[in-house]
Amino acid sequence: MNILTDCIRADTEYGHLLHTIKTMRRDHPLPVVAAGLSEGAADALTVSLLEDLKSAGFGCALIVCSEEKECTRCLSVLGSAGIRAAFFPARDLTLYNLTASHEFEHERLKVLSGYLGGIYDVVLTTPDAALSYTIPAGRLKAAEISVWADESLDVGQLTELLVSAGYIRVDMVEAPGQFALRGGIVDIYPPHAEYSYGDETRYGSLPVRIELFGDEIDRIGTFDPESQRFIEGIAGLKMTPARELLADDDLTAAIKRAIAQQLKKAEGAGDDKAADELNGELAALEADRGASFLDKYMTLIYPERQCLLDYFPAGSPVFIRNTPAVSDRLKSSEWLMNQNITELLEGGTLAGKYAEYSKPQAAFEHFCDTSLTLHLDSLSHGLSGRRLGGLFGFRTKHTVSYAGNFQLLCDDLDSYTRGGFRVLLAAENETAAKNLHELLVDRGFKAYLTLAAGGGEFTISALPAGSILILKGMGIRGYELTVPKIAVLSTEPDGRRGSIGGTKIKQKSRRRPGTEVIMSYNELNVGDLVVHETYGIGQYMGIENLTVGGVSRDYIKIRYAGSDRLFLPVDKMDKVSRYIGARAEDGQVRLSRFGSAEWGRAKARAKAAAKDIAKDLIKLYAERMRREGFAFPPDDDFQRDFEAAFEYDETESQLEAAEDIKKDMMRRVPMDRLLCGDVGYGKTEVAFRAAYKAVLGGKQVAMLVPTTILALQHYQTALSRFRGFPVRIDMVSRFRTAKQQKATLRALKRGDIDLIIGTHRLLSDDVEFKNLGLLIVDEEQRFGVAQKEKIKKLCGNIDVLTLTATPIPRTLNMAMEGIRDISVLDEAPGDRLPVQTYVLEYDELIIIEAIRRELRRGGQVFYLHNTVEDIDSVAANLRRALPEAVIVTAHGKMEKSELEDIWGQMLLGKIDVLVSTTIIETGVDVPNANTLIVDNAHRLGLSQLHQIRGRVGRSSRRAYAYFTYPKNLALSEIAQKRLEAVREYAEFGAGFRIALRDLELRGAGNLLGTEQHGHLDAVGYDLYIKLLKEAVLEEKGEATKPKPDCTVTLDISAFIPASYIESTAVRIALYKRIAMISSEEDLCDITDELCDRFGEPPRPVSALLSIALLRAKAIECNITKVVQEGDSIRLYQDEVDAMTWFELAKEYPNRLRLLASPVEHVLVRTERGGDIIEFLSRLFSEYLKIKNSTDSIDK
Structure with missing residues (x-):
């Protein structure tokens, strides 16, 4: 128990209330009202009742709030009190054939599964979420998938179970609801699972990796979705399905028949639009039985129709927080649902017999009538003629926010203690509690301090009147009990106000994913532009495996201008990077030509420009260091x-x-x-x-x-x-x-x-x-x-802080270390709600419905149309469809003053829909605008789509983004990739990382200046940054002589077989990383990762890894070429270090020779049948030992 909430028990009304609830007949309960409660007192009453009812054997309770924000606030308070609580959100119906994100659906499945598993003491929800239909309990239990380490596993059967449970197969698992198969390894990312760690059971959402030996599970455990590395082993797990609507083959066939019937009617009525949509649905079902529009046929899939309330048995404890507000939400949400369904029926989108998605208001009232329902309110009231089981009046008051105002706190404490109140003062953390205690004792207050959880041994009855107990808080809002005289005051933040006395403890936040990744797994695909440091810009055409003299190797095929082709050995992948430049998305980049001096000149110009900017920056930095400012x-x-x-x-x-x-x-x-x-x-x-x-x-x-x-x-x-x-x-x-x-x-x-x-x-x-x-x-x-x-x-001489909303790449930040002071905010706030994102062909009916839904809830809409010439006609069309809305256009050709007036009107809520170009990308915050429509989204870059989507979702309301493209449009490969990536945004997947990379490119251009854009585009971002880093080091006098590159050609097959890693994109990313191996530590790290993700590496992969490390050692020895000819190895250096080789030859008599023809090099004889790589590795290590020893003597 916690003394902060326990003090409500000191009120005699609490004892009467608890007795009434405990003794009430479960089969014929009557509603109970607890009135006179401030918000903080209602929190305390809720916590105390949940604790006492649980002790009395009552099952899981339900709390109904009027707003999602209130649910999440209560959730935090309950969690701090040690109560196992979960929030069940509403889910938006997807009634069209489009792509939608699934965060809220996954959260609902987590709560339903957890409830059935008995892991919650209470579930919080809103009335509309509680009434919306969901997967019936029996179907949910049947769809759960269990995997245990001591059982055999049929991969084919598991795959079918996962597909039936709504999981999607991918190359690499990054987000909940995905699974991947790689030989004998299965990766699964459940939205929610019960993980068994032997004697301990944990709940959550972590991806798992199952390694098989035949049908036996060799190892099973969790892994990190970003690094893809194994975390820890588990004994087994039980997973929820990935979708609320699960249609097996029989149900899919039934849905097809229903669609066919509607299609026949539409064709008979000559309704081409409806017929096209229904034909699209049939095609989508052929491709995926978990198609997004299945909500449309919910009643066909689940004839038994259940909502959250049906999971709770009669007689369950139910708390209604703020009854009038809940009642209003209930009525308004039902009205909105009926309005939406009516419009969809009239528009032909729905068939009448399937148009049922939620239980009516009467069902909620019936549920309350059959439950132990407690109404927690500030004002006393009856319940529209219903007989009450009890009406209990608490005399409580809300206490003010202290928001860092220590003097106000002291004034109130003086008043309370003089009036004989017992005061509980909640500080945010131990430091704040200690500081407050010291400050108050110095001011003459009778103050006690406890750092024990919940107040430790202290009880409210033992606390002397007129004294103060300072303790660590739990997020509860302050309140005052008039009788008995108790005041609970809080100096900790509650989402609206601040704390006193110490530094705040932060909640875990989301650091931007992918910032450390060298190359995202799908960052390089066939057709992408690449940059080779020597040969220039080309087009990646895939991997080819070539066998020469019985030795197999993979080569990267790159197309250059004309008929030029380059087959690059994969161990040279460190010389290749994906081309990132402003011209990449519009297809205006020219491929380089072999033998032409053009690439060399472009590279030289970029190098000179990088040197100039490095000089300027260092000069400015030095000048600033000489100036004296104010400390x-x-x-x-x-x-x-x-x-x-x-x-x-x-x-x-x-x-x-x-x-x-x-x-x-x-x-x-x-x-x-x-x-x-x-x-x-x-x-x-x-x-x-x-x-x-x-x-x-x-x-x-x-x-x-x-x-x-x-x-x-x-x-x-x-x-x-x-x-x-x-x-x-x-x-x-x-x-x-x-x-x-x-x-x-x-x-x-x-x-x-x-x-x-x-x-x-x-x-x-x-x-x-x-x-x-x-x-x-x-x-x-x-x-x-x-x-x-x-x-x-x-x-x-003043201090200057420059802010920019365009992030810059970490690589650029590192390149400019020591010459430009940069701070990067790369974490999203932890309380940010995800934006529900849809990607779809443009459909006026869907768009108008989306706008109407936002307007009905009192919100505003951004409609992005990025063509000035016809933006007025787009706005005119919207006005015809939405005559009740105030629709205004905005674009960059308007006068600045006119645009600012429009933004002002938006902020004041006087505009309903703003139809604009991409100028909203850098506009002001409009917290009330929470729906975004983007037409022709395929014409925008990923970074633009990302920043534009950031315009919504800035308040506690759920936000929506609709990215549309014209119907029947043959999308270019680049546009298709963009839209595919947008679909992954909400899960922070690969598309999110690519968008950030493109966005950071713009940030790089902004930071370096417009004059650098051309050079950056000419050679690509990665190469330009490398040149800039070299220039900065050179200007600072820290440059080191560059090591020569090395080519290693051995009669050993070294490649990644497709049978080991099926995905070409994943192999490419790994080739890139393997080519960058420079130490034993790098080798071990990548080997461990390969074992984790794909199983034991086959011989060609082990050879590839060993050769990569050998190449790194050869580079350290200034060796430029290692060539095997039978039992001999020829080693080449730009300048042969004869002295070191002569010394080394003493250790290897008759096996090392220095030859002068055709060029000076070293001939090494190997042992027949010996391990060539191991021998050369040892040889190079001894060479470096002698070389370093000689160099130190010379010095």
């Missing part, structure tokens, strides 16, 4: 209180960036740091922390933004964030009159303004600061050349 003082309690007042959990990268920036500010050298981060990753909060530090140091801060509307939004955000802190904030922009601006500038000059936010107006000659210490520049690349020059002049 801000270390953090104090005021700074810590401001940071603790942040209403959300910081990501790790946010904390790292903030610390780096503050360290820069505390140095005497002026700061010049770039802060990069994707949309919504928290750059503004980091900037505000720097701003507050500057203000506390007695300096002014200027925040420069590219547009008026962004200035307004930053201004409003700053007012909200700095509320309660001594920071005077103002703004200069077009939204202020000339008179207002003059007054602001006078105040700025006097020093009466601490933080000024504005557009380029801040760069005007009449703007003067009294004591400017920090300049924050948002999206510098969007300012003009003249404005950038003025920014440079403004900088002088």
